[in-house]
Amino acid sequence: MTKTAKTILWVVIIVIVIGAIWYGLTRKPAEEVIKIGVITPLSSDMVNWGESMKGGIEIAVDERNSIINGKPIQLIFEDNKACDSKETVTAMRKLIDIDKVKVTLVGCSGATMSAAPIAEENQVILLTPMASAGQISQAGDFVFRTSISDTAMGKFLGKYLIEKLNFKKIAVLYANNDYGVGFFNNLKPSFENSGGEILQAEEYIFGATDFRTNLTKIKAKSPEALVVISYGQEGGLIAKQIKELDIDVQIIGGDNFGTQEVVEAGGEAVEGAIFTTPALDETKPEVIELKEKFQNKYGKEPPVLISVADGYDAANLLLDAIEEKGYNPFGIKDYLYSIKDYPGISGVITIDENGDAVKPVSIQTIKNGQFVPYEE
Amino acid sequence: MFSQLFINGLIAGAIYALVASGFSLIYSTCKFIHFAHGAVVAVTAYILYLFFSLLGLNFWLAVILTIIFAGFFGWLINKILYKKLRKRKASNVILLIASVGLLILLESLILLFFGADVKTIGFIKIAKGLEFLGAIITPLQIVIIISSFVLLFLLFFFTKKSKIGKAMRAVADNRDVAEIVGISAEKMFSWSFIIGSAIAGIAGILVGLEQNLEPTMGTNLIIKGFTGAIIGGIGSVPGAILGSFLLGFSENFGIWFLPSGYKDAIAFIILFVFLLARPQGILGRKK
Structure with a gap:
């Protein structure tokens, strides 16, 4: 290597090191942003369900102007393709290890089941607005559901x-x-x-x-x-x-x-x-209003209205919990277990001792x- | 009950045969596994949906345009993908991998353009089928079964009697010798893709009418079509059709006795039995 090349190499290394230190020092501490991880099908043939759930969540966050307790809310979306378990596990690990997320919303039964042990192990809240499998009731203390179980x-x-x-x-x-x-x-x-x-x-x-x-x-x-x-x-x-x-x-x-x-x-x-x-009840004014909000935001009819409503309710419950208890999984967990007769758009929600929603069936x-x- | 099961098997077998025959024709000439054939079936079903349901063309005109499109589409796939790869002396394994990639690409494109929800070509009204020797069958299903038999005979005569058919067999037999006597192998590859894909077009139309449309329909179809082709003897078009019918019958008679969840297991056990005991298939030639 010639002398010039060596010098250039050193300059590059020094610039990178200084850059990294500067980035590390000036970066805002993670606590200042309320991060909510969302794992749901955003491609594949389950996309209609995932997109609807995503829409419901985004509408709920928009309604609070993306701010909670004076801190900005950041939604991090991850795609689990056709409710794929492997994709979900990868996404869950990324959300917890890299993004340092403490609350997650996960769609699909199989995906929720595969993400639940990771949520338990890391004491991260997992709330599913869109999963019906019976086993989820027993999936853990940090695992909640706002949709109806099979x-x-x-x-x-x-x-x-x-x-x-x-x-x-x-x-x-x-x-x-x-x-x-x-x-x-x-x-x-x-x-x-x-x-x-x-x-x-x-x-x-x-x-x-x-x-x-x-x-x-x-x-x-x-x-x-x-x-x-x-x-x-x-x-x-x-x-x-x-x-x-x-x-x-x-x-x-x-x-x-x-x-x-x-x-x-x-x-x-x-x-x-x-x-x-x-x-x-599609004739309820709140449901019609939610439908209109979805239409205004995305320029199309909600593909699966119930998933929009479920996503909206789940996000609101989580945001209420964060508002009340701060960005703290243990506080949020206690808050969720205490939910009783919450007037959600998808129906009146009570959370039972398994973290499951008790909701009317029609x-x-x-x-x-x-x-x-x-x-x- | 027997007659109904027989008809059920015949319908299933005919659908597999429609997919397997085009696939097998392409394999017999080009000697590589064109998995994207399933996606070609799916694409043509969506093209019919586009012409008939979205653009509002006359149904029969839409059908003819769809079949022409399918042939053209096959030709295009061969020209812009496989031919380029062959030029670079790609092995059959690479062509196989390329075809799987193409299958996924085409399905994703369908998803992008048409969306994930189910589409129906509302040409035929849902109604009770016709009674026929104690079994019930709809007119469309009769058309499907007849089409697969007609294809069987047409393809048989095409490969045996027509000039292109004979040339295709010559290339299939020995490419170098065929080229020495003046047959262009590349031209025959193109022809096999045009004809094979036009058959996929027919399959796409009939399956689309029978089962509705979803972006991933191609994968399911090619798995069963491929199994049928292997059982019947890959490279032999009549064999592929026979194999598909055998598959349809064994699945439907099988789940009469076994729980229906074993349907695919039955199909693949037959595949394994053939691979172990008679790898060349029912009508295949031993090499």
Whole structure:
């Protein structure tokens, strides 16, 4: 190496070192910004749910002008693709280790389950506004949920089928993933203990498009009602194939049946289907207002309104907690456990001893492609 | 019940066959695994949606334009990606990896342009199917089954009788010798992509009508189409179609006895059995 090259190298090194020291000294201490980490699907085919949740959170933060207790709020968004567990773990580690985040909002059941141990270990708040898996109830002390769990939904539907709808013999078609199996495992005892009989329980591979043989098996047992625990696109296709195969059965859906995708994919075949849903009354002025805010901010209709409402409520609960107790996970945790009858847009929320939201469930039906309350 | 299961298997098999035949045609000539074929099916389904549902063209005109587009699209993929790679003496493994990359790229592009939500081509009204020997089948499903049989015969005669078909087989057999007698291998690769992708276009149209559209539909289709092609004998187009039907039947008869969650397991067990016991497939030639 020539002398000039050496000199240049030294100058570069000195500049970098001085720069680093200067950056380190002048950087604002981390405590001055209230950082909230958000992990949710922002790409892939789950993007509609993630974007809605993100919208709800951003609206809630905007309403406080991004300031809390005189400190600016910083939202850090991380994409977990299609609710991918691996992506979520990477994102969670990044949020905690690099961004030094103390509160997080995580979307999807599987993602929440995989992020929960990390939150516990680092004593970071994990609040999920969009996950329904039953196991989340037991995921830890720092893990909270503001959406309704499958446990609550399945138990409710099992009873409702027999007591209100008077179906004694049913068949069930469910997705063989956390959501479908969890829902079914709660529906089954609740329905059977009330005196009902499940004639045929069929699982299908998540993402399937051909349900004809499942339905042929179900048709052979001639049940009075068929409970479909599926996702939007699949729910619509199942309804379509039920109609094509001429199966005379009342379709009962889980909470994912109340999405626009079901109507899009199922068309006429989903008319008259009855489904459980988190009680989101779309005629309430607050819901309409939230919808308008989303439209004004993003220039489009909210893809999944319930996720916007859930995200909004969860963010507001967290912000209330921070306002009250400061940016301190232990204080926030105590505050969240004490929530009772919080008037959220997505429904009245009470947090139980497992950190789960106790929320009303409502029953709706599809009429002319619209979701309307079901009247017995 | 048997007849309904038979029909269910036939429908599933026909859908796999529609995907497998184009894929197999491309493989037989070009000798590499073009996984992006599944995405080509998905792209063409969305193109039909664009022409028919968004632009409001006449349905049949939209169908013809879609098939033409599919052939052109295949030609373009070969020209701007695979041909360039072959020029650099890329091995088949590199072409395979490129094709997986292309599959993901195309799916992401669909997601970007059309969004994640389900799209339907509302041409056929949902109605009760026709009764047929105790089984129920919709007119569209009959069209799907007939299309796959017609393709089987057309492709068989095309490869055996037509000039291009014979030339394609010559290239498939021995590229160097074929080039010595004046057949341009690159030209035959282009033709196989045009014809194979046009078939993907037909598959995209029929599958789109039957199952609705989502950005990742291509991956699911190519996995089953590929399995069907391997079972039937990769490189043999009639074999790929037969293999696909075998796959459709075994899945649907299988889950009559087993829980339905085993559907994919059944498919892949058959694949393994063939790979171990008869790797050249039903109609493949032993090398």
